[in-house]
Structure formats: structure tokens, C-alpha cells
Amino acid sequence: xxxxLHRVGVKATVAEVYTxxxxxxxxxxxxxxxxxxxxxxxxxxxxxxFIPGGFDMSVVELVPGKRVLWEVIDGPEEWIxxxxxxxxxxxxxxxxxxxxxxxxKEEVEFMxxxxxxxxxxxxxxxxxxxxxxxxxxxxxxxxxxWH
Amino acid sequence: xxxxLHRVGVKATVAEVYTxxxxxxxxxxxxxxxxxxxxxxxxxxxxxxFIPGGFDMSVVELVPGKRVLWEVIDGPEEWIxxxxxxxxxxxxxxxxxxxxxxxxKEEVEFMxxxxxxxxxxxxxxxxxxxxxxxxxxxxxxxxxxWH
Numbered sequence: 001x002x003x004x005l006h007r008v009g010v011k012a013t014v015a016e017v018y019t020x021x022x023x024x025x026x027x028x029x030x031x032x033x034x035x036x037x038x039x040x041x042x043x044x045x046x047x048x049x050f051i052p053g054g055f056d057m058s059v060v061e062l063v064p065g066k067r068v069l070w071e072v073i074d075g076p077e078e079w080i081x082x083x084x085x086x087x088x089x090x091x092x093x094x095x096x097x098x099x100x101x102x103x104x105k106e107e108v109e110f111m112x113x114x115x116x117x118x119x120x121x122x123x124x125x126x127x128x129x130x131x132x133x134x135x136x137x138x139x140x141x142x143x144x145x146w147h
Numbered sequence: 148x149x150x151x152l153h154r155v156g157v158k159a160t161v162a163e164v165y166t167x168x169x170x171x172x173x174x175x176x177x178x179x180x181x182x183x184x185x186x187x188x189x190x191x192x193x194x195x196x197f198i199p200g201g202f203d204m205s206v207v208e209l210v211p212g213k214r215v216l217w218e219v220i221d222g223p224e225e226w227i228x229x230x231x232x233x234x235x236x237x238x239x240x241x242x243x244x245x246x247x248x249x250x251x252k253e254e255v256e257f258m259x260x261x262x263x264x265x266x267x268x269x270x271x272x273x274x275x276x277x278x279x280x281x282x283x284x285x286x287x288x289x290x291x292x293w294h
Contacts, residue, residue, distance in 0.1 A: 002149070006266075007259035009291025094292045098259055112154035112245055119153075119266030123290070143270070144156025145241045 003102040004115045008122045009094040012129045014065040017095045020129050021068050021086055030125040030134035039068075046070070050137045052147070055079060065090075078110055095129075097122065113146050150249040151262045155269045156241040159276045161212040164242045167276050168215050168233055177272040177281035186215075193217070197284050199294070202226060212237075225257055242276075244269065260293050 010017050020026035021039070024046075028035040031048060038044030044059040054075060060083070061069035068086040072079045087098040099122060104111050120141045128134030135141060157164050167173035168186070171193075175182040178195060185191030191206040201222060207230070208216035215233040219226045234245040246269060251258050267288045275281030282288060 003254065004152075004262070005254060005259040006263040007256060007291060007293075008263055009293070091292060096291065098256060100259075107150065107152060109154060109245060112152035112247075115151070115262065116153040116155055116266045116269065119263045120270075122263065123267075123288075126290070141270075143273070144154060144243065145238060146154075146156070 001102070002104045002107050002111070003100055004104070004111065004118055006097075006099040006115075006119055006122050008097050008099075008126050009091070010097060010126045010129045011093055012095050014088040014090045014095045016129050017088055017097060017125070018065050018068070020125055022062065026128075028136060030128040030136050031121055032137040032140075034137075045073070057084065076110070078104065078108060097125070113144065116143050148249070149251045149254050149258070150247055151251070151258065151265055153244075153246040153262075153266055153269050155244050155246075155273050156238070157244060157273045157276045158240055159242050161235040161237045161242045163276050164235055164244060164272070165212050165215070167272055169209065173275075175283060177275040177283050178268055179284040179287075181284075192220070204231065223257070225251065225255060244272070260291065263290050 020030060023039060024035050027039060032050055034049035037046040039046050039059060042059055042062055046057045048055045055072055056074035057070035058073045060071050061067055066088055070084045072082050082101060082103040085100040089096045101118060120143060124134040124136060167177060170186060171182050174186060179197055181196035184193040186193050186206060189206055189209055193204045195202045202219055203221035204217035205220045207218050208214055213235055217231045219229050229248060229250040232247040236243045248265060267290060271281040271283060
């Protein structure tokens with residue numbers, strides 16, 4: 001099992017970041033405009049869609065201002081069963097986001113693509129919370145021929 | 148052992164990307180302006196400096212247009228002995244960069260930071276090669292309280 005790890009700091013409170021990752025309005029404003037479902041309830045399902053397809057996540061853990069954990073229940077084969085973990089900590093004026101997309105079966109090229117793409121989306125989350133304007137799909141930053 | 152993986156596509160030739168990762172002029176224009184040494188010779192040493200410190204790399208493998216491999220010989224304790232591997236492939240008009248920073252002892256928070264930061268620098272490399280203008284340190288994109 002291998003993992004994608006990232007860490008960003010958002011000049012905001014952990015409560016603001018928590019809202020941006022547990023509400024459809026928040027998620028749609030930094031990840032993909034095509035987001036529907038329920039992110040603020042254990043067992044809720046979030047559906048994220050992009051031009052080539054998408055991901056369905058089941059909300060497994062919710063600790064307000066501290067932790068969110070999703071399990072991928074539908075999407076590309078490599079994603080199914082993996083976990084996405086958000087750990088939040090307030091350090092002075094910074095909300096520190098420790099992000100993990102864990103449980104990949106192997107280090108395939110698609111995993112490398114997703115790793116870079118997660119960094120881009122985390123920067124979109126940071127910008128959204130700090131300025132009010134993120135860069136969600138379909139207007140996200142293109143990184144390669146795989147979008 | 149755990150690894151940082153990334154994948155970006157640069158609208159250019161692999162030869163152009165290879166130049167940007169094997170010459171001091173190229174490296175200084177996307178990673179850090181404070182770069183000295185020899186990147187285009189096996190056994191050459193590259194010294195990269197940032198405000199808080201830096202990294203020394205020994206050039207271990209060089210296959211023009213295809214592969215570059217560095218071993219970290221000095222820098223933060225977590226980096227020493229790790230390898231940085233650049234695999235390049237031309238896919239139509241895209242130079243695909245498969246990047247690995249491999250051999251981390253454990254998944255520490257500093258590794259998460261470096262993972263996100265590598266994504267930012269790879270986007271700087273992409274922009275440099277595509278437009279002539281990168282964003283190297285000290286004018287790189289800040290991602291958190293750790294810079």
C-alpha cells in the first residue's frame with residue numbers, strides 16, 4: 001500500500017477549512033463545480049464529477065475542525081477502496097492541512113498524476129478560503145495531456 | 148521506504164526539459180536562483196540553496212532526453228541518501244515528466260510539505276520551458292507557514 005501526501009497552510013481558521021471540505025458549496029468552489037451529495041454526515045455520499053468521469057465518496061469520519069475521512073466507493077478502479085484523510089491543526093494564524101490519499105495498491109503513473117493534481121486542488125482550496133475565489137474543475141489548472 | 152511521485156506534461160521536447168534539469172542556468176530558472184555546480188556530468192555535484200538551507204546532489208545517471216538521477220549527499224537529515232529520479236517520455240507534443248523523490252524512511256510531516264512543494268516547482272519547470280519564465284525561489288509560490 002502506498003500513499004499520496006500533501007501539506008498546505010491556509011491563513012484562516014480550521015473551522016473555515018472544515019466548512020470548505022464538508023459542504024457541497026465549499027467543495028464545488030475548489031474541487032469541481034459538479035459536486036452533489038452530503039458531506040457533513042457520517043455515511044453521507046459525495047459525488048464529484050469531472051469531464052472524463054468522477055468519484056463517489058462515503059463520509060467515514062467527521063471531527064469538526066480536526067478531521068475528515070472519506071472512503072472511495074466508486075470511480076476509477078485504482079481509487080476504489082482508497083481513503084482520503086484530512087487532518088487540520090491550528091498553528092497561530094495558519095490552518096495546517098495534512099492531507100493523505102492512502103491505500104493505493106501500487107505506484108502506477110496515474111498515481112503520480114493524481115499526486116500532482118491533488119497539490120493543485122489543495123492550492124485551489126487555500127486560495128478559496130483565503131480570498132473567496134478557488135479554481136475548481138472545469139476551470140482548474142491543467143498540468144499535462146491527462147488534464 | 149516511501150516515495151513522492153508526480154507527473155506533469157510540458158508542451159515541449161524532452162530535449163528542452165532535459166536541458167532545464169541538467170544545466171545550472173535551467174535549474175536556477177525554475178527551482179532556486181541560488182544553484183551552482185555541474186549537472187551534466189556523472190559524479191558532478193549540484194548545490195541548491197534556499198533561505199532556510201539547501202541540498203547537495205550528486206549526479207548518478209544521465210541519459211540525454213530520457214533520464215536523470217540524483218542522490219542527495221547533503222541537506223536535511225530526512226533527505227540524505229534519498230534519490231530524485233526524472234524520467235522523460237515524448238508523447239506527441241508533450242514531454243511527459245515522471246518524477247520520483249524516493250527512499251524516504253518514513254511518512255513524516257516534512258515529507259508531505261516537500262511533496263506539495265515539488266508539485267509547485269514542477270509547475271515552475273513546466274512554465275519555464277513553455278513560456279521562458281519560471282518561479283524559482285526566493286520568488287516561488289508560498290504554500291504554508293513552512294514557506
